[in-house]
Amino acid sequence: MPKIIIENLYHKEISSKGSDYKVIEIIHDNYVDWMHACGKKGRCTTCMMIVEDGMENLSELTEREAYFQKLGKLKPNQRLTCQARLNKGTLRIRVNERYKLPHMDYGE
Template identity: 65%
Template structure:
């Protein structure tokens, strides 16, 4: 079983049996609001996630993610949830402050 834990959403746990799926799709299918301004096409960074643990369980960086890294719009511990696929294990992430929704109550 694969697991995503969103630490600053009260350690919300999402379990899935399906691997090689985009992180944002798994989050949205579990009725969690997650920002995405470009339609999940990797054209912006509004869906970025901060990875605190489990980066090795994701697919390699895509061309779009490398582009944003080169432009200093993605840090080493950040990935685009619309580009990164969960391959195995557990992924612990945080919502970036700049991408938080005003209607959602976040935790530390």
């Protein structure tokens, strides 16, 4: 089963019920809070994740992600959790400093 490791949440490991789920759905299904100001519609970049390893396990870049990359709001190692789908394997990510939630306790 696909799994996600959130490195700066003390290497929290969460798993998916199956493949082809949006990353933010997996995160929220595992009771982890994650910023998403536009309601998971791909209209902002607040749900952005920094991909440390496992980019090959994600779906192709969506039109919205390509748009934000073109604007310089997403780097090549960043994806939107509301757009990217985890298809297989393990994904190691980090929460962007800019979008950390104030009530969460983050590690390094």
